[in-house]
Amino acid sequence: MYRRLIAVLLIIGAIFYLSFSLDFRQIDESETISVEIRGKVKNPGVYQLPLGSTIEDILNLAKPTEEANLDVLSYQSVLYNKQIIVIEEKSVKKLVSINSASLEELSTLPGIGPSTAAKIIEYRENIGSFQTLEDLMKVKGIGNGKFNKLKEYICL
Numbered sequence: 001m002y003r004r005l006i007a008v009l010l011i012i013g014a015i016f017y018l019s020f021s022l023d024f025r026q027i028d029e030s031e032t033i034s035v036e037i038r039g040k041v042k043n044p045g046v047y048q049l050p051l052g053s054t055i056e057d058i059l060n061l062a063k064p065t066e067e068a069n070l071d072v073l074s075y076q077s078v079l080y081n082k083q084i085i086v087i088e089e090k091s092v093k094k095l096v097s098i099n100s101a102s103l104e105e106l107s108t109l110p111g112i113g114p115s116t117a118a119k120i121i122e123y124r125e126n127i128g129s130f131q132t133l134e135d136l137m138k139v140k141g142i143g144n145g146k147f148n149k150l151k152e153y154i155c156l
Contacts, residue, residue, distance in 0.1 A: 035079050039087035040068035053079050062087075095155040098136055099129045110149050116141050130156060 031051040038044045041062040049057060056075040064070060069090040079085075096105050098120060106117035116139070123130075123139045130136060133154060137147050 033079060033081040033083075035081075035083045035085065037062045037085045037087065039085075040065045040089050041087050049079060055079065055085070058085065093153065096153060097156065098133070098154050099124065099156050109153050111146050112150070132156075 032048045033051055033053065034046055035049055035053075035058055036046045037058055041059075041064050043062045045062075047058055047061055054075060055073050055077045058079060059070075059073075059075075064087060067089045068087045070087075072088070096109055098106075103114060103117045103121060106112055106120055107114050109117075112120075119139050119141060120136070127138075133151055133156065134147070136142055136150070136154070137144065142150075
């Protein structure tokens, strides 16, 4: 019984000791970190920044280009020493031509399966090329709602 009590007291003492011996120092603003940024920025390179700097801080220095995809970044994320940040290019949507796309290409469009893709091709073959994007709604199975989901992915 005494052994258990001593063991418990030793464990409590160790926890108490460790909790007060941890380094609870204040952030020294003179401390710096080294962070590299590359990719779609005008000024790629290694930057010396104050400890506690954020993604927004380094972006202000590196100057992202027009092609930079900043949507995936959290501006308030704190940087750490020797971090490497790669700014990717915005993905460019490849539009599908409703006048020349194959069955497979049309089937990649949201809400268009093989049977609707076949109807689009059948329309082109029987009636002729689409004159406007909205003409796609003349194809059976493509209404206003489906067209609104498609219009940003298609071209003539």
